[in-house]
Amino acid sequence: MSLDAVLARIDEHLPEATSRLLELLRIPSISTDPAYAGDCDAAADWLVADLQSLGIKAEKRATPGHPMVVGHVEGDGPHLLFYGHYDVQPVDPLELWTNDPFDPRIEETPKGKVIRGRGSSDDKGQLMTFVEACRAWKAVNGTLPCKITFFFEGEEESGSPSLVPFMKENADELGADIALICDTGMFQSRTPAIVTMLRGMVTEELTIKGPDVDLHSGFFGGLAMNPIRALAGILADLHDDHGRVAIPGFYDNIPDLSDDVRAQWEGLDFDWQGFLGAVGLSVPAGEQDRMPLEMIWSRPTAEVNGIWGGYTGEGFKTVLPAKAHAKISFRLVAGQDPDSIRDNFRAFVRDRLPEDCSVEFKAHGGSAASVMSTEDPAFEFARQALSDEWPETAAYVGCGGSIPIAGHFRQILGMNAMLIGFGKDDDAIHSPNEKYDLESFHKGTRSWARILDALSSAQ
Amino acid sequence: MSLDAVLARIDEHLPEATSRLLELLRIPSISTDPAYAGDCDAAADWLVADLQSLGIKAEKRATPGHPMVVGHVEGDGPHLLFYGHYDVQPVDPLELWTNDPFDPRIEETPKGKVIRGRGSSDDKGQLMTFVEACRAWKAVNGTLPCKITFFFEGEEESGSPSLVPFMKENADELGADIALICDTGMFQSRTPAIVTMLRGMVTEELTIKGPDVDLHSGFFGGLAMNPIRALAGILADLHDDHGRVAIPGFYDNIPDLSDDVRAQWEGLDFDWQGFLGAVGLSVPAGEQDRMPLEMIWSRPTAEVNGIWGGYTGEGFKTVLPAKAHAKISFRLVAGQDPDSIRDNFRAFVRDRLPEDCSVEFKAHGGSAASVMSTEDPAFEFARQALSDEWPETAAYVGCGGSIPIAGHFRQILGMNAMLIGFGKDDDAIHSPNEKYDLESFHKGTRSWARILDALSSAQ
Missing domain, CATH: 3.30.70.360 (Alpha-Beta Plaits)
Incomplete structure (x- = not known):
């Protein structure tokens, strides 16, 4: 079965995949600071070249701000659009970093190997899980499993000023059956998750x-x-x-939470003491009459x-x-x-x-909040694929962060977005010493291979 | 009469005196920032050399921080100690300066000529009024009018950490009949003033x-x-x-204000609307049941x-x-x-x-507040001398700033301090575009000549 071969190929070529990610992480593509405009451009060039090496027709597309990267590959079955962003947050306070944020390295930690550096988790490492899944698929099968559009942005960390105009101008080109977004995390660093609610x-x-x-x-x-x-x-x-x-x-x-969602969330058994305790805190600081998951997801x-x-x-x-x-x-x-x-x-x-x-x-x-509809069968296919890869069954969750592109995909391109990511709570994104677990990178890549398989064979 | 000759000499040699001040202003002696320690040292050296050129036995004296400058000249009559500080405030926000704060210049303004640069008013310009008065006196009379100790500090803008230990260790050397301090201003930029109350x-x-x-x-x-x-x-x-x-x-x-002081202050007819208006404000922001002069002097x-x-x-x-x-x-x-x-x-x-x-x-x-005793006859001599120089009669006033050395002179050296200065409200000390009116520098120098004359001939 070809999926097994793809997964084996991912396992075997993990070192090369990691090296490629480190290369991308070395480019200080801080989008909010004009001093790094040239580096944002360089990161876009790097991605164009990498997609082209997979036989994808990719190009850098100018905007009034940092460029977009758009790539297309033809195929049968569903048309997927994959989105990620190549820009990163500023690095100050620099003195709190244990290494140069743009000289990334693989570190052994008590919890396993991590990739340490700015952007390792948000979002270069996550973005590359999908690209590496495609690379393995192509190596094994000679083609990608279906029609895919790649869409990478360079202004996500600075308010995405060019995104909506670009999507509107290129709506025909970017329209697909469903959007896949890799910029979120595992629930409690353990449970694979599909985000259906974004602030x-x-x-x-x-x-x-x-x-x-x-x-x-x-x-x-x-x-x-x-x-x-x-x-x-x-x-x-x-x-x-x-x-x-x-x-x-x-x-x-x-609106207040529906009974259904409230019951689901209560079932997740959120360890808020552990969540706060990991950063030295102990007291939920939000509305005192709400449960902690509401404070970060729905309030x-x-x-x-x-x-x-x-x-x-x-x-x-x-x-x-x-x-x-x-x-x-x-x-x-x-x-x-x-x-x-x-x-x-x-x-x-x-x-x-x-x-x-x-x-x-x-x-x-x-940007307004987004609430995704999970009636599209793709959600259940993906949830099953994730559950196959990880020890725990995948869950539908909320996300306190703001990923406005999910709303734009719906409003401008009329398509559903599925947010699947492999970040952990201790990744320190937006903070000093950001890291991405090597496990996230590896099993994240494997997860996408499974999802590609599930979505392409379903239709 | 020799005072007239001294005053004439001051008038005649104003350009040279101004050039000397500009030289001192070019040294960026910011005491609070360790990066400028060498410049503080250079400013002390400059002052030592300048005092020596007047025949004063002057030297730089090491402290754990920036050095002191101490000079002595013998003479008959009272023993005066003159204090000033050669360190200056930081200059940020630098972008608001119209010139390099350490490239001082003489500017024509609608209100007359000003010396623009960091430290021009606080306190290098003020300090030099006394030195220039001494220079003129010496040029005319061959000696200074009485025994004088010069005492310049380099840490006034950074909390004076070395001052008290230095005064205690050198109490015998620094003791005098009265201290003269030039680090204050004219009342309402117009009335010559002796400060008798410091926060x-x-x-x-x-x-x-x-x-x-x-x-x-x-x-x-x-x-x-x-x-x-x-x-x-x-x-x-x-x-x-x-x-x-x-x-x-x-x-x-x-303690509440005495009726006497309250009456004096009411008599000063403080134009608080003008004082606030000059900086774009209109509403006294302090204790609403106090008069504006109390807000800045005694509360x-x-x-x-x-x-x-x-x-x-x-x-x-x-x-x-x-x-x-x-x-x-x-x-x-x-x-x-x-x-x-x-x-x-x-x-x-x-x-x-x-x-x-x-x-x-x-x-x-x-540091605690200081309230000076005006019973020492030197206060009335000085007030008369100032009244002779300026169009308005000199006043006893308060000062909202903190010049802790006045308290130290009393507590450590047991002597009264008389604070006389020629700053104006719009000097922008501690702010961008600090300036010192050329009139302040010129008539300030003349004022000290008159005060030296009054104090030395009175005894």
Whole structure:
């Protein structure tokens, strides 16, 4: 049977597959920082060349931002589109990394081998699981199992400004029967999972302005309004004493969990103590009347992702600063409209501004939450394939992160998206010392081979 | 009369005096940043050489930090000690400067000529007014008018860690009849002033720690405590709705203004609207039941001088950070003990820490407020001398800044300190585009010549 041969080939050629991933990880494709634009381009080139080596007609496609990579291969059976992103998060604080984030390495750890480096899990390592499954399939069978479109983005970590226009302009080319997205994780690092619920996001940067210039806090302190004081007051008001977000209208129109989903989630037996304990925490900080899985999957949040103002260097400077800044993101759930949330937040800030302060807002991005329909039989095929590969039965789960492309696939291209990934909770994505378990890479590749087999032979 | 000749000499040689000041301003002697230690040393060398050129026995004296400069000249009459500091504040945000802060220049402005550059007003320009007065006096009379000790510090902008030990070790050498300090300003940029009341200061840096590592705000957001949220809550609590500092015990033991001082201050007719208006503000932000001069001179404050945490670079990073930081200073007034204020603040923070957060404090410095006795006749001599030089009669005023050396002179060396300076409210000290009016430099030098004359001939 050809699937067994493909799986054997994956096992046998794991070292070469790993080397290829390390090569891609060495390219510092940080999309949010303009200084790395050339590296984003280089990562796209690397992927084009790699797809071409599989006989895929692939090319780099320009956008106003970082390029897309699009590849096509013809075939019978269903038409699949596979999506991943080649850009990565910034690496600061750099001093907390144990190795150069862009000099990746294989490390032995008490839990097994890991691939350490920025992007190893999010999303280069995940993206390559699918590519390596295709490579093995092709090596064994001479062709890929069905018609596949490859679609790689380079702006996922910076709000995907070019994505929607590109999808709209190329809707005919990108349309397929179903989209496969590899940018999520295993449930509790153990249970293979298909994500059927994704939070959306609104991101805002705000600058509170007080005096025209930085002032001496001795000569002006006590008389002049300090914008950091104003900012702290506003941010402190964002949550009430019960962990609820205090912005008026924030929770309007959010449906409660169906009994069915609630029962499923309760059955997952989420070890929230272990989840928090792994990062040194112990107390669920969200809405106190919700269960922990709701806090991260189906309830919205407000988080300050960055704050700065005044003197932040070595030593001390007794300045009363002219400005204070914060970056704030809201994770959204079904029922919440990004534009209304943004408007309500801005009104909330303006209502709390002291008389001598003004505010400037900068919108970074916004996307609604997505809830996938699992009625498409592809979901059950994939769930079975995953259950065959891993020790535990695969589950349908939620995801607190925001992967807006799932919504775009539905809205722009009219197709369902299936989110399957092999990340672990301790991968430290977006943090120093990001890693991807070698097991995730290896069994992830094997999982895709099984899914390709299941989806292509079903039709 | 020799004073007239000295004043004429000052007028005539103003260009040379200005050139010397520009030379000193070119040395980037930022004391708080270890990277500039060599420059602090160079500024001390420059001053030693300049004093020696006046026949003063001057030398650089090592400390565990930046060196002191001490010079002596013998003479009859009273023994004066003159103090100034050669170190300067950091220059960030550098991009707001119209010129290189260490490439000073003379600029024509609608209000007259100014010397633009870091340290021009605080305190190199002020310090040099006294030195230039001595130079002119010596040129005309062949000697200085009385016994003078020169004492220049290089750590004033970084908490003066070496000052007290140095004064204690050299108490016999530094003792004099009265100390003269040139590090203050004109009242309302117009009235020559002798400061008789100085606020003290306590500075603290705090780090709130939440999770062990930076987290992804999608996967953990809603469940994990964000230390920026905790920090904002604590900082927002620092002030109540009436502008009062809410730390328990903060206002204990603070005496109210005497009727005499209150009457004097009311007589000064402080244009607080103009004072705030000059920096784009309009509303007194302090205790709402106090008059504006009290807010900056005789009432204590709590100010956040710096805040940082999470991602603060270009673009957006949806991190839930491990730590959040703030630098906070308290301006103290008579009756407040720096150690108690620090202890009470730390207890206030600990009381508000969420269960999953911890805090680390770093003490930067602390000094009590000073209230000078004006019974020493030198105060009235100096006030008359200043009134002779300037269009307005000189006043006794308060100062919101913290110049702890005045207290040290009293406590360690048992002498009174007289604070006379020529800064203007718009000098932008500690801010971008610091300047010193050429008039301040010129008439400041003339003022010291008059004061030297008055003090030396009175005894």
